[in-house]
Amino acid sequence: MNEKTKPAKKTPAAGPKPKAAPPDGKKKALDPKQIVHADFLAAAAPGSSLPAPTMAEIAFAGRSNVGKSSLINTLVERKGLVRTGATPGVTRQINLFEARARDGATFHLIDLPGYGYAKRSKAERTAWGDLIEGYLRGRITLAALVILVDVRRGLEEDDLELIQFVEEARDVQRRPVEIVIVATKADKIGRSASRSATAAMAKSTGRKVIGFSSVTGEGRAELWALLRKVTLGTPEATSVVKDPEPEPA
Ligand SMILES: Nc1nc2c(ncn2[C@@H]2O[C@H](COP(=O)(O)OP(=O)(O)OP(=O)(O)O)[C@@H](O)[C@H]2O)c(=O)[nH]1
Numbered sequence: 001m002n003e004k005t006k007p008a009k010k011t012p013a014a015g016p017k018p019k020a021a022p023p024d025g026k027k028k029a030l031d032p033k034q035i036v037h038a039d040f041l042a043a044a045a046p047g048s049s050l051p052a053p054t055m056a057e058i059a060f061a062g063r064s065n066v067g068k069s070s071l072i073n074t075l076v077e078r079k080g081l082v083r084t085g086a087t088p089g090v091t092r093q094i095n096l097f098e099a100r101a102r103d104g105a106t107f108h109l110i111d112l113p114g115y116g117y118a119k120r121s122k123a124e125r126t127a128w129g130d131l132i133e134g135y136l137r138g139r140i141t142l143a144a145l146v147i148l149v150d151v152r153r154g155l156e157e158d159d160l161e162l163i164q165f166v167e168e169a170r171d172v173q174r175r176p177v178e179i180v181i182v183a184t185k186a187d188k189i190g191r192s193a194s195r196s197a198t199a200a201m202a203k204s205t206g207r208k209v210i211g212f213s214s215v216t217g218e219g220r221a222e223l224w225a226l227l228r229k230v231t232l233g234t235p236e237a238t239s240v241v242k243d244p245e246p247e248p249a
């Protein structure tokens with residue numbers, strides 16, 4: 001049936017009344033924690049550095065191709081913000097993004113190049129290793145480190161070494177970095193398999209493990225709520241280089 005042969009729509013007067021918009025005061029409240037703005041700010045490759053730290057940062061680490069960049073896109077609900085790809089080794093720099101929630105809370109999100117990608121030259125791997133380690137050791141505003149693992153593979157040697165590295169890199173100048181483990185690509189296995197895999201990881205590490213999928217969005221709300229909590233709970237959550245509030249005239 002084409003447009004012309006379609007019967008005319010019935011007037012609503014004949015049927016039940018359409019629901020009226022709720023009066024202003026009764027509108028469904030918008031989620032104050034929802035990220036309403038996200039943007040790329042800066043990048044650093046070996047030999048260059050990020051801008052000086054100004055606010056709480058959440059970094060994302062994990063093996064190449066595990067889904068770090070996809071997770072950031074999912075978290076900020078912006079499909080194309082961060083470049084992703086089917087082959088490992090897509091992210092080749094430290095990329096810094098800014099995300100602002102509706103309530104004004106602002107966070108810096110750091111997408112790290114993946115590790116464990118054997119096809120890189122040894123020199124390149126060393127340079128990147130130094131870059132990432134330098135960031136994790138020295139970034140004074142680093143509040144949380146999200147370590148992504150493939151739910152089907154679990155924690156591997158590289159991941160455990162990273163956890164140990166961050167724990168040992170405690171700095172008197174900053175609060176301990178909160179480590180959050182995310183078991184991603186949960187959509188690739190059934191819900192109950194994913195649940196038991198995350199539970200096993202939680203048991204073996206003694207840490208919270210969140211099941212996640214960038215395809216279905218599973219775990220997004222839980223992860224964001226946790227990251228907000230751990231980030232805002234640290235003194236670094238507020239700007240280090242704060243603009244002084246203007247005095248009222
Ligand atoms: N099924 C499924 N695929 C995913 C998920 N997350 C990421 N992918 C896919 O996995 C591939 C790698 O994703 P990226 O986000 O680029 O991975 P990355 O960890 O940033 O990779 P590098 O930058 O190379 O370290 C892409 O093809 C994504 O579409 C997920 O939750 N489920």
Ligand SMILES: [Mg+2]
Nearest residue numbers: 068069090091
């Ligand atoms: Mg990436």
